[in-house]
Amino acid sequence: MMSTVYGTDQENLLEIRNLSIRYRTRRGELRAVEDATLLVKPGESVAIIGESGSGKTTLISAIVRMLPLNARLATGTMRYRTAADSLVHLDTATEREMRPLRWKEIVMVFQASQSSFNPVSRIYTQFLDTARAHNPAARTSDVMDRSRKLLELVALDGEKVLHSFPHELSGGMKQRTLIALGLLLEPRLIILDEPTTALDLLTQKKILKILRSLRDQYRFGMVFVTHDLGIVSRLADRVVVMYAGSIVEDAPWEEFYQDPKHPYSQGLIRAVPKLTTAIEKLYSIPGTTPDLVEKIQGCPFAPRCPFRMEICTRENPPLLPVALGRSAACHLLKEDSSESTP
């Protein structure tokens, strides 16, 4: 049995430990992320899945410190190891300290990025702006050449796209352009929030293929949120399941898919007959997610859990190792972790 959640023989690119994030709302503080721990190795790709409102967007926005104004980091630490091998404390970094990291080290592609580009300027100015923000001496021709090459890598006509206005590009083209822009400064971590939602099936497939080949070519670390288990299976090394702000399971994809440990994960996997169906549509566990403003007694999943025990309504189970490289937060598993399923 390991003493920590994961083996740490290899140095982590990103280490989030015991992170809690609260939103100030009219009704009181909303616990959007509770005690989350997430480690990402260089070149590793991690998928985050879970119902809407489970805190996925909040968690990944915190990494680049781009949370809404009413959010605060309540507890925990976030550390990032830069290309120059220095450790940055993301949780305490100021806006000024974050700026050089953004897009240079960590790229965050937000959801619904259909209007990610300034509508009044051509695409190339937005590539140039990005390059200049990090290197004021960047030469226009160098940036243009590199941008063109990257756009061709995502199967676009580089020259044409660079001289287009955003509204001249289709949704899928914009998304691919944004991915190309994401690679401009050769980041080591790319975070994507539902990168294929709102795109048609064909475009989704294309984007997926592009992301895969880019990852193999550039070996950046990746954290992405999706509702599509098909994407998880083709892109993720590891999967993290969130429920009501907590990470309830963290496992390598193959093992997770064969044998989900947490009752919520089991519900997810069983509800999805094929890898191509979205989680949201088929989610069939009865009951609803708890109100995050109220302090939750015990396990947040307890009210919906088919295996609920007495302890579940009293104590919230911590995320603990359940097998080599796997962890889950469930009292059943803690009681007897030798059994593979509860």
Next chain:
Amino acid sequence: MIGKGSLPVFIAGKLLKVVFTVWIVTTLIFFLIRLMPSNPIERYIQSLVVQYGMTYEESSARASALFAIDLEANLFSQYLDYLSGAIRLDFGTSFLSPGVPVTAIIAARLPWTLFTVGMGLLFAFALGIVLGALAAYRRDAWWEPVVSGTSSFLSAVPDFLIAIFLILLFGVFTWGGRGSIVPIFQLRGNYGPGVTPGWNWAFLRSVWGHGFVPILTYFFSQIGIWVLLMKGSTTSCLNSDYATIARARGLRPEKILRSYIGRNAMLPIATEFAMRLGFILGGSLIIEQLFVYQGLGLELLKATSNRDYPLMQAIFLVMTVAIVLSNLFAELLYGVLDPRIRQEGKGPHG
């Protein structure tokens, strides 16, 4: 961009629309003012009776000698006369100042209105967009509710109330026994009695002294709306995806504010400004009356109370043309500023 071949067609189409609109409006005006009760001769007779105590017969005789117009003539032939003159830019002579072309009257009055309303609008616009952008950008600052609240209040107060308030504040109240801020005579007329119009210091100073409070009135009646418009526009741009992504790309806040938020927030505002330019002339009636400011608005009021048809027609025409042209200008400006409009009507690629 509009294809090179279609540009002249495009412009011609727009101009045709302008001419058509102006024609419709002037026609309406021509008939409407003649539908108003009373007519110039009656008005003149009345004024002689009231002011000089003449008998009705005496007054009528004097009036018919003075007015070289035939109000009994067929309305439609009058209209054709008017139209054929207007096409040659001949708008006739004033009824009340016989022999004086109405164009000369307008040329004498127009600059004063342009000066006061224009200055008011310009200052209100300049300060309004700065305050509006700041209020949006610093919405957590203590002064933000003050700015927004004052703006909402000002935008709701009718302009003549602002004028009356300013007249009281500057010209009537005495402050600690020192007399009023602006001598009351400066709140009437365009310039003082002792100065000769021209490019001399005394005249310019007098013009400024007399124009100051009217300009301030226009300023206060306009500033609220610009602050609110700019604040709304900037807020929506601040919350836009492209502003968020620009920040995620590590761009400096100044750069984001200038190239990403500012330019987009200004799109609707610039258009609004261009459109409001057209209302410069129409918005001055009551204010010019309150300040007895000899501008186009006051002239229109006088012309209307005397039923000086040619003068009324010409002033209304000038106001109409200003509005129609500024609308056209706004439309073209939007096309220049916004690439999405610029390429309208063209295929998705080009």
